[in-house]
Amino acid sequence: MSDGTRFDGRTAIVTGAASGMGRATAIRLAADGAAVGCLDLAADAAAETVETIRAAGGRATAAAVDVSDRDSVRTAVAAVEADLGPTRVLANVAGILKFANSHEVSVEDWDRVVDVNLKGTFLMCQAVIPSMLEHGGSVVNVASTAGVFGQAYVAAYAASKGGVAMLTRALAWEYVKRGIRFNAIAPGGVATPMTGHVDFPEDTDFSLIQKSIAADGQMIDPNEPAALIAFLASDEAASINGTIIPIDRATTT
Numbered sequence: 150m151s152d153g154t155r156f157d158g159r160t161a162i163v164t165g166a167a168s169g170m171g172r173a174t175a176i177r178l179a180a181d182g183a184a185v186g187c188l189d190l191a192a193d194a195a196a197e198t199v200e201t202i203r204a205a206g207g208r209a210t211a212a213a214v215d216v217s218d219r220d221s222v223r224t225a226v227a228a229v230e231a232d233l234g235p236t237r238v239l240a241n242v243a244g245i246l247k248f249a250n251s252h253e254v255s256v257e258d259w260d261r262v263v264d265v266n267l268k269g270t271f272l273m274c275q276a277v278i279p280s281m282l283e284h285g286g287s288v289v290n291v292a293s294t295a296g297v298f299g300q301a302y303v304a305a306y307a308a309s310k311g312g313v314a315m316l317t318r319a320l321a322w323e324y325v326k327r328g329i330r331f332n333a334i335a336p337g338g339v340a341t342p343m344t345g346h347v348d349f350p351e352d353t354d355f356s357l358i359q360k361s362i363a364a365d366g367q368m369i370d371p372n373e374p375a376a377l378i379a380f381l382a383s384d385e386a387a388s389i390n391g392t393i394i395p396i397d398r399a400t401t402t
């Protein structure tokens with residue numbers, strides 16, 4: 150448990166900070182002492198996260214971003230760094246999930262899921278690496294159990310999250326001697342708006358997707374992955390690099 154000083158003097162950026170796991174992560178990092186840039190496509194809701202952090206005595210700022218768009222990413226990161234200083238922690242939490250039969254999925258939906266989940270994670274990493282090369286840093290990406298063992302009806306999502314895992318390992322190797330760590334978490338079913346309402350194909354065989362819920366059938370509290378992200382981002386995890394840590398109540402074991 151942190152005493153609130155874990156990230157003192159450090160700036161963290163969290164994408165997807167308007168909702169679910171991203172909001173929980175932004176609040177957790179701020180409680181642990183970070184000044185937090187709350188980035189999201191939903192700028193108004195990200196501003197609510199900022200209000201929550203400030204009300205608790207923390208420091209935060211919000212910026213609108215579409216993580217799949219390089220210019221938008223650069224603009225948002227520059228705005229946060231102008232306000233809060235160089236980025237030392239990045240949590241890539243933004244993501245989207247769409248269910249479909251793979252023989253019916255549109256190219257547009259495929260592209261959007263891969264662009265947001267995989268390219269967006271890369272573009273965010275790329276944007277903060279210059280600051281981190283100068284000041285040191287730690288990146289935590291959010292993969293998924295679906296990107297570890299696969300999952301029916303979400304081929305683009307599973308492929309994008311498998312890509313996030315390998316992107317994490319590739320960057321961990323590349324920057325291991327230059328002061329930047331990269332890790333990922335692979336959550337099972339977490340109780341967030343993403344899982345609160347899902348549009349399944351009409352002919353969905355639910356027996357095929359039961360594994361995507363935690364092995365004991367319980368949804369995970371978003372504060373748990375938030376705490377894991379905070380640990381991985383902190384100096385307490387200084388020797389943990391290039392790992393993909395499941396948080397799934399034994400689903401992947």
Ligand SMILES: NC(=O)c1ccc[n+]([C@@H]2O[C@H](COP(=O)([O-])OP(=O)(O)OC[C@H]3O[C@@H](n4cnc5c(N)ncnc54)[C@H](O)[C@@H]3O)[C@@H](O)[C@H]2O)c1
Binds near residue numbers: 165169189243245339
């Ligand atoms: N909920 C789960 O069961 C679960 C399990 C494994 C992994 N994940 C992953 O965890 C992450 C967080 O998911 P969540 O459950 O909190 O979902 P959520 O829908 O509550 O939050 C996702 C956030 O990402 C934002 N977002 C979407 N597209 C964006 C874009 N292009 N640019 C910037 N922001 C964008 C949304 O506005 C939203 O605020 C996602 O990457 C998701 O794939 C979720």
